[in-house]
Amino acid sequence: xxxxxxxxxxxxxxxxxxxxxxxxxxxxxxxxxxxxxxxxxxxxxxxxxxxxxxxxxxxxxxxxxxxxxxxxxxxxxxxxxxxxxxxxxxxxxxxxxxxxxxxxxxxxxxxxxxxxxxxxxxxxxxxxxxxxxxxxxxxxxxxxxxxxxxxxxx
Numbered sequence: 001x002x003x004x005x006x007x008x009x010x011x012x013x014x015x016x017x018x019x020x021x022x023x024x025x026x027x028x029x030x031x032x033x034x035x036x037x038x039x040x041x042x043x044x045x046x047x048x049x050x051x052x053x054x055x056x057x058x059x060x061x062x063x064x065x066x067x068x069x070x071x072x073x074x075x076x077x078x079x080x081x082x083x084x085x086x087x088x089x090x091x092x093x094x095x096x097x098x099x100x101x102x103x104x105x106x107x108x109x110x111x112x113x114x115x116x117x118x119x120x121x122x123x124x125x126x127x128x129x130x131x132x133x134x135x136x137x138x139x140x141x142x143x144x145x146x147x148x149x150x151x152x153x154x
Contacts, residue, residue: 035100057139061086065143067129069122074107076116078133085114090134095120098128098146124150 041047062081067074074095078086088111096104107118129145 054140058141061135061139061141063133063141065131065145067145067147069120069147069149071149072119072121074118074120074129076109076131077114078116086133087136088116088133089136089138091116092132093118094130095122095127095147096130098126122149 063086064079066077066079068077069075076093078088080086091109092106093109094104094106103123105120107120109116109118125148127147127149129147131141131143131145133141135141
């Protein structure tokens with residue numbers, strides 16, 4: 001004989017369904033916040049006030065950056081518009097994963113032969129190279145370069 005579906009059964013089914021949905025949402029929100037590396041800028045409005053001017057000054061440098069990584073050393077070639085080594089006053093580089101900051105590294109570069117060299121050991125996978133270079137006139141050049149190290153499956 002089939003059991004009768006009562007209001008109590010419907011309430012339990014409804015609470016169970018919504019409870020499961022809420023629990024999954026809370027879990028996903030905690031994971032999302034836990035892996036977010038933080039703010040890019042403290043005040044986006046203030047940063048936006050000089051964005052166009054900074055972008056135009058950086059574009060006027062006409063620099064290109066080419067990274068090379070052989071598994072032991074990161075090499076950066078920073079070239080000007082004529083393909084010659086750019087005159088870099090200061091260089092700061094952070095190499096890290098796109099999703100978290102736990103593995104961020106700030107390699108120390110030496111300049112020889114028109115290239116910047118730094119010893120670096122990277123695990124396989126996707127890495128971001130965040131580069132900030134300063135020109136002799138004080139213009140700041142910023143670039144994020146996506147870099148994949150390791151074997152790709154085709």
